[in-house]
Amino acid sequence: MTERFFILIQSVLAAMFGVQSQAKYRVDFSQKHFWPFAFLAVCFVIFLVLVLAWFVNSVVLSQP
Numbered sequence: 001m002t003e004r005f006f007i008l009i010q011s012v013l014a015a016m017f018g019v020q021s022q023a024k025y026r027v028d029f030s031q032k033h034f035w036p037f038a039f040l041a042v043c044f045v046i047f048l049v050l051v052l053a054w055f056v057n058s059v060v061l062s063q064p
Contacts, residue, residue, distance in 0.1 A: 012040045 011028050014020040020028075028037065 008036055008040050012037060012044055016041070016044065 011020070011024065014024065015028075031037075
């Protein structure tokens with residue numbers, strides 16, 4: 001279970017940054033369900049937006 005979770009994380013991050021190899025791409029698309037990939041991708045995007053909003057907010061508030 002834990003190994004599969006790390007494989008999902010690696011696949012989603014590689015896909016987000018566009019560095020997925022063709023072999024890994026084939027393995028990912030041969031999976032039975034895409035929902036774990038979709039769910040993790042949505043969570044990653046939400047997390048990224050929240051981190052960026054926090055960062056921008058902290059930079060703007062630190063200006064004199």
